[in-house]
Amino acid sequence: ELKVEQNPLFLSMQEGKNYTIYCNYSTTSDRLYWYRQDPGKSLESLFVLLSNGAVKQEGRLMASLDTKARLSTLHITAAVHDLSATYFCAVDASSGGGADGLTFGKGTHLIIQP
């Protein structure tokens, strides 16, 4: 059974600081996704990482994937209040024409304080 672990699960940080969220997964996969969820809202797609060594950046967020270590990171640079949300990583380990869906981590609840 595929397991996806995020840490930390809760993060409170000050504006202007840098921090990294980690996502470990337990089986071979080269398809990893990061989503953002605001309270009471749906999931917004942030990054799609489809190969070992993939790195993508959007504004103050940067995501990377190391398939050998089964690790993805989401790095926040010079945090601003608007980035406060819950961040999920999700892994697609479907193979052989089957569909196992996305397996999500428990999410990292991020609060950025002035």
Place this chain on the structure above:
Amino acid sequence: DAGVTQSPTHLIKTRGQQVTLRCSPISGHKSVSWYQQVLGQGPQFIFQYYEKEERGRGNFPDRFSARQFPNYSSELNVNALLLGDSALYLCASSLLGSATEAFFGQGTRLTVV
């Protein structure tokens, strides 16, 4: 361009009742997946449909069923509702199913009392 649309947005049902949730995917997308998100947790995979056929099923009881129509819209049915079925039900649309990016609808908030 319309995104993934789900209806209704909120629903209150009594234990033992049945419920049907609806989802329209992004135009041109042929795959729909359903997820259940309990408060404070990540979404859990329920079903994936592609070209009107079930391609995958998560670890949910037989009370949960779904189907996809020729226009690629989908319905999720839950019978004999339990209090534990209270959750946000999310529909995701993707072009081809697995290995293609999934875009989520706004969800249906189901409360079972």
